[in-house]
Amino acid sequence: MGRRTEAPPISWLMKLALDHPRLISLAAGFTDTESLPARETRGLLNEILGSRKRARAALQYGSTAGDPELRRLTAERLQELDAVASGAKSFRRTGAKAPYSPGRTVITNGSQQLLYLVTECLCDSGDIVLVEDPTYFVFLSIAQSRGLRCRGVRLEEDGIDLEHLEQTLETLKSRRELKRVKMLYLVSYHQNPTSVTTSFEKKARALKLLKRFESDAGHPIYLLEDAAYRELRFAGDDVCSALALPGADGRVVYAGTYSKPFTTGARVGFGILPGSLFTVVLSVKGNHDFGTSNLLQHLLSRALASCRYKNHLPELQRGYARKAAVMTDAMREYFPAVISWNKPRGGLYVWARLPRSVKSGVNSKLFQSALKHDVLYVPGQLCYAADPTRRRPDHEMRLSFGNATEADILKGIARLGATLQRLL
Amino acid sequence: MGRRTEAPPISWLMKLALDHPRLISLAAGFTDTESLPARETRGLLNEILGSRKRARAALQYGSTAGDPELRRLTAERLQELDAVASGAKSFRRTGAKAPYSPGRTVITNGSQQLLYLVTECLCDSGDIVLVEDPTYFVFLSIAQSRGLRCRGVRLEEDGIDLEHLEQTLETLKSRRELKRVKMLYLVSYHQNPTSVTTSFEKKARALKLLKRFESDAGHPIYLLEDAAYRELRFAGDDVCSALALPGADGRVVYAGTYSKPFTTGARVGFGILPGSLFTVVLSVKGNHDFGTSNLLQHLLSRALASCRYKNHLPELQRGYARKAAVMTDAMREYFPAVISWNKPRGGLYVWARLPRSVKSGVNSKLFQSALKHDVLYVPGQLCYAADPTRRRPDHEMRLSFGNATEADILKGIARLGATLQRLL
Numbered sequence: 001m002g003r004r005t006e007a008p009p010i011s012w013l014m015k016l017a018l019d020h021p022r023l024i025s026l027a028a029g030f031t032d033t034e035s036l037p038a039r040e041t042r043g044l045l046n047e048i049l050g051s052r053k054r055a056r057a058a059l060q061y062g063s064t065a066g067d068p069e070l071r072r073l074t075a076e077r078l079q080e081l082d083a084v085a086s087g088a089k090s091f092r093r094t095g096a097k098a099p100y101s102p103g104r105t106v107i108t109n110g111s112q113q114l115l116y117l118v119t120e121c122l123c124d125s126g127d128i129v130l131v132e133d134p135t136y137f138v139f140l141s142i143a144q145s146r147g148l149r150c151r152g153v154r155l156e157e158d159g160i161d162l163e164h165l166e167q168t169l170e171t172l173k174s175r176r177e178l179k180r181v182k183m184l185y186l187v188s189y190h191q192n193p194t195s196v197t198t199s200f201e202k203k204a205r206a207l208k209l210l211k212r213f214e215s216d217a218g219h220p221i222y223l224l225e226d227a228a229y230r231e232l233r234f235a236g237d238d239v240c241s242a243l244a245l246p247g248a249d250g251r252v253v254y255a256g257t258y259s260k261p262f263t264t265g266a267r268v269g270f271g272i273l274p275g276s277l278f279t280v281v282l283s284v285k286g287n288h289d290f291g292t293s294n295l296l297q298h299l300l301s302r303a304l305a306s307c308r309y310k311n312h313l314p315e316l317q318r319g320y321a322r323k324a325a326v327m328t329d330a331m332r333e334y335f336p337a338v339i340s341w342n343k344p345r346g347g348l349y350v351w352a353r354l355p356r357s358v359k360s361g362v363n364s365k366l367f368q369s370a371l372k373h374d375v376l377y378v379p380g381q382l383c384y385a386a387d388p389t390r391r392r393p394d395h396e397m398r399l400s401f402g403n404a405t406e407a408d409i410l411k412g413i414a415r416l417g418a419t420l421q422r423l424l
Numbered sequence: 425m426g427r428r429t430e431a432p433p434i435s436w437l438m439k440l441a442l443d444h445p446r447l448i449s450l451a452a453g454f455t456d457t458e459s460l461p462a463r464e465t466r467g468l469l470n471e472i473l474g475s476r477k478r479a480r481a482a483l484q485y486g487s488t489a490g491d492p493e494l495r496r497l498t499a500e501r502l503q504e505l506d507a508v509a510s511g512a513k514s515f516r517r518t519g520a521k522a523p524y525s526p527g528r529t530v531i532t533n534g535s536q537q538l539l540y541l542v543t544e545c546l547c548d549s550g551d552i553v554l555v556e557d558p559t560y561f562v563f564l565s566i567a568q569s570r571g572l573r574c575r576g577v578r579l580e581e582d583g584i585d586l587e588h589l590e591q592t593l594e595t596l597k598s599r600r601e602l603k604r605v606k607m608l609y610l611v612s613y614h615q616n617p618t619s620v621t622t623s624f625e626k627k628a629r630a631l632k633l634l635k636r637f638e639s640d641a642g643h644p645i646y647l648l649e650d651a652a653y654r655e656l657r658f659a660g661d662d663v664c665s666a667l668a669l670p671g672a673d674g675r676v677v678y679a680g681t682y683s684k685p686f687t688t689g690a691r692v693g694f695g696i697l698p699g700s701l702f703t704v705v706l707s708v709k710g711n712h713d714f715g716t717s718n719l720l721q722h723l724l725s726r727a728l729a730s731c732r733y734k735n736h737l738p739e740l741q742r743g744y745a746r747k748a749a750v751m752t753d754a755m756r757e758y759f760p761a762v763i764s765w766n767k768p769r770g771g772l773y774v775w776a777r778l779p780r781s782v783k784s785g786v787n788s789k790l791f792q793s794a795l796k797h798d799v800l801y802v803p804g805q806l807c808y809a810a811d812p813t814r815r816r817p818d819h820e821m822r823l824s825f826g827n828a829t830e831a832d833i834l835k836g837i838a839r840l841g842a843t844l845q846r847l848l
Contacts, residue, residue: 005545007703008710014487030485038479041719045469055462059689061454063438109533109713116712121429142711265483265718279431286432287566288540288712289533293720294689295465 008141009382020374024412027376029192029348030403031264035319037312041263044302048295058298064286066107066270067297073304074270075102078241078256081230085238086200099243099252104278106285107292111228111257111269114281115185116142117288118224118253118271121280122182123148130168130184132160134383134396136192136226139185143385149180150385157342159198160186162205169213171389178213183222183253189239190229190347193383193398197345203242207251222277224253231261231313233346234321243272250274258300260348261316262309266296317346323401324350327409331399334417336424348402351380354395358424361394366423373415432565433806444798448836451800453616453772454827455688459743461736465687468726472719482722488710490531490694491721497728498694499526502665502680505654509662510624523667523676528702530709531716535652535681535693538705539609540566541712542648542677542695545704546606547572554592554608556584558807558820560616560650563609567809573604574809581766583622584610586629593637595813602637607646607677613663614653614771617807617822621769627666631675646701648677655685655737657770658745667696674698682724684772685740686733690720741770747825748774751833755823758841760848772826775804778819782848785818790847797839 017025049055065071079100108114123129125147131139133152143150151168154161165184172178184206188198203225210221225242242252257269273281285291303309324344331341331352341352360366361381370377380396399416401409441449473479489495503524532538547553549571555563557576567574575592578585589608596602608630612622627649634645649666666676681693697705709715727733748768755765755776765776784790785805794801804820823840825833 005704005707005711007707008714010714011488011707011710028485033480033484036480036483038473038476038483041483042470042473042479045473046466049462049466049469052462055466056457056460057689059460059462059465059687060457061452061683061688061691064435109716112711113713138711138714145708145711259485263483263719264485265481265722267485267713267715267717280429283429283431283435284569286435287429287536287562287569289537289691290432290434290562291691292533293691293717295687296717296720 004147005145008138010138010141013376013378016371016376020371023374023376024404024408024415025376026399026404026409026412027378028403029400031260031348032319032323032402035316036264037262040303040308040312041299044299044306044308048298048302054298058295060294062291062294062297064282064291066105066292067294067301068102069305070107070297070301071102071105073301074107075100075105075272077304078243078254078272081238082240082244085240086244099248099272101272104273104275106271106273106278106281107297108269108271108285109289109292110259110267111226111255111271112138113288114255114269114271115139115224115226117281117284118277119143119146119148121277121284122222126180127182128172128177128180129182130165131385132186132191133385133387134193134380135185135385136187137378137382140385150387151389152385152387155194155196157196159188159196159202160206162202162209165206166209169209173213173216178217181217181221183224184210185224185226187226187228188242189227190232190344192229192347193349193378193380194351195342195344195347195349197239200240204245207242207245207247210251211247220251222251222253224255226255228255228257228260229347230256232317232320232348234317234324235345253277261313262303263299266299268292268296268300320348320401323406323409326406327399327401327413330410330413331417334414336420338424339420348400350399350401352397352399354397356395359394360397366419369419369423370416373419375412375415377416428571429569430565432562434562434565437800437802440795440800444795447798447800448828448832448839449800450823450828450833450836451802452827453824455684455772456743456747456826459740460688461686464727464732464736465723468723468730468732472722472726478722482719484718486715486718486721488706488715490529490716491718491725492526494531494721494725494728495526495529497725498531499524499529499696501728502667502678502696505662506664506668509664510668523672523696525696528697528699530695530697530702530705531721532693532695532709533713533716534683534691535650535679535695536562538679538693538695539563539648539650541705541708542701543567543570543572545701545708546646550604551606552596552601552604553606554589555809556610556615557809557811558617558804559609559809560611561802561806564809574811575813576809576811579618579620581620583612583620583626584630586626586633589630590633593633597637597640602641605641605645607648608634609648609650611650611652612666613651614656614768616653616771617773617802617804618775619766619768619771619773621663624664628669631666631669631671635671635675644675646675646677648679650679652679652681652684653771654680656741656744656772658741658748659769677701685737686727687723690723692716692720692724744770744772744825747830747833750830751823751825751837754834754837755841758838760844762848763844772824774823774825776821776823778821779848780819783818784821790843793843793847794840797843799836799839801840
């Protein structure tokens with residue numbers, strides 16, 4: 001395991017940034033520093049630590065699953081989000097069991113830990129995970145590290161290409177490899193890296209498809225929905241989570257986080273899981289750390305209960321909307337016309353597509369030239385799984401407007417534009 | 425992996441406590457609630473969050489290895505502890521490379537995460553880990569979960585029985601199983617569960633022994649030193665860590681924590697590792713969570729830098745000394761004379777040995793009767809590895825004076841004593 005694990009790209013991207021102190025990083029997935037809730041956090045922590053009883057609870061060990069209050073508030077918030085999102089479509093959840101159960105909610109060290117735990121619990125070395133093509137590159141690192149094979153499913157403007165998903169499953173079936181397929185991983189809201197949001201209809205049809213192949217697989221095929229960017233939406237309507245699907249019970253894992261929309265540096269994430277998987281994930285988390293920091297959990301509980309969490313969101317979302325507009329306006333001004341992108345409606349990223357002949361990878365002229373001019377982006381190639389059924393595309397860039405200031409976004413895009421103009 | 429993992433005993437022990445609200449738990453490894461540093465933590469967090477610059481850093485993502493300041497302060501503190509401990513013995517470290525390097529220090533979610541990461545990186549399913557007999561039961565859960573085999577090495581009053589260690593290694597060699605032996609795990613300070621502290625001489629001789637067998641193993645055999653209870657010492661001198669041993673470089677992993685001596689609910693731990701292992705552990709932590717909460721790390725940095733950490737220790741240690749005395753005094757008064765124990769000099773536990781004929785396991789009359797009288801202890805059996813070379817002893821109890829109040833310790837021991845009197 002140790003011998004197999006490669007240094008994740010995230011590590012050397014961070015090192016590049018450290019080695020170039022004047023660098024404008026449009027690569028980091030960091031959040032906006034200006035709008036981090038310092039005042040709110042200070043107020044909340046003073047309320048917790050100023051009371052003898054509350055302080056004692058927050059500074060003591062807790063349970064592996066997490067603070068009961070935070071688990072309840074998390075499940076409730078999710079139910080509320082889905083109710084609002086589905087109301088618009090007059091969607092009604094059916095089925096006996098509520099999926100929004102505090103009893104199946106686990107609090108984790110960022111949603112990243114949830115992704116790791118679920119992968120660790122479900123997959124053995126050699127197993128197959130279906131992912132979006134492209135997808136979140138740290139998830140690919142987990143898969144690489146654990147010896148898993150990834151199969152990329154093409155991405156359309158409203159989520160994965162269902163025909164391609166079906167075709168992929170059929171091919172795996174005909175090769176008798178379905179028994180190795182354990183899950184489909186979707187970054188379903190303002191996806192990292194493409195900013196695509198998966199429609200509810202696509203989630204429903206994807207889950208149906210997975211179920212159709214289960215009898216051949218001989219086991220459940222889970223849908224792991226990574227909703228990290230859900231609350232960074234600044235345009236359009238929210239979409240109901242896969243938890244609300246008929247038949248979701250027992251199949252859907254929902255991963256969420258409070259790092260993106262609130263206290264990034266607290267790194268509190270969560271998962272809602274099917275009962276059987278919940279038990280196993282809890283046992284493994286018991287071995288990883290037997291519970292996330294109680295102090296941080298109490299901070300988030302109080303933020304949610306006091307509505308300071310909710311009240312923080314509108315301004316945050318307006319800020320990201322502004323920064324996204326600065327970035328895409330600058331791209332329109334400075335980038336050659338052959339380069340295309342979709343305007344993000346949330347999240348932290350713009351996904352820029354160059355002509356296929358122009359390479360954007362780490363060793364490309366573009367990347368090196370950008371670096372020489374102190375601009376860093378994430379090469380698109382890093383977001384594609386090592387899937388032997390196709391060549392990894394190498395002509396895209398993930399550009400983040402999350403952490404850079406508006407001035408730096410403008411400057412960075414102008415420099416990158418000049419580099420692109422020279423190369424094209 | 426998921427299918428193999430058993431529910432860790434820690435989970436059902438916690439459940440028992442929840443099901444018996446009037447229970448006096450002498451089982452939990454929780455710290456003393458009264459002495460948790462609420463005032464200090466509040467002050468430190470206000471200093472961090474009251475400054476715009478500091479708040480922004482604390483509330484943003486950090487790097488996987490951890491906050492550079494905390495890594496430096498952690499390495500320095502360890503060097504200082506070892507210098508003081510070795511000074512008394514006029515011990516001098518030799519060798520070119522300092523083991524106390526911030527560059528090899530990683531900050532983790534409790535020291536538990538470090539134990540998990542090291543085990544995950546070093547061991548494959550079927551590998552063998554040498555452990556103290558008895559040892560920390562959550563480490564045994566990690567081993568069980570990862571499909572490892574444990575071999576218990578007898579424990580004496582100053583650490584493991586070196587002859588037994590040698591004999592165990594010889595036996596493994598003759599069975600051609602040395603190549604599966606990856607490490608020796610020692611809880612070297614005020615051990616959980618026995619309260620035994622390993623002498624520096626024993627650490628030195630153990631490391632030499634491991635090295636002697638390496639050529640037959642075909643790879644390094646690491647010494648994983650778990651020093652979780654080191655700073656909870658209330659009698660006797662500190663002992664130098666294995667990091668200070670000649671030849672430690674490249675072989676010794678040191679796991680420490682700030683949870684036991686300071687902010688338990690923050691769950692900040694750390695490790696100092698050999699270079700090659702450091703790199704791999706970092707890659708895997710990159711996948712687990714890409715870094716521990718920056719907010720908590722800044723809290724600990726500031727606690728260390730401002731000496732509020734150091735200044736908190738003497739009173740904490742006096743408190744535990746008092747509670748340990750209350751427990752052992754009560755045991756002397758209420759327990760039958762055939763029961764023996766060693767007076768702890770630190771840590772959180774008293775290890776009580778009953779006559780071999782008296783069972784203490786979960787299904788024993790003793791355990792059930794104690795539970796009926798609302799007292800919970802950790803059955804000694806849980807602390808023994810499933811080692812086919814010997815039967816798991818089942819006549820001991822781990823009694824914790826960490827979390828219960830002095831009044832409850834007294835009451836709990838009196839009740840347990842009455843139960844024991846009836847049964848013996």
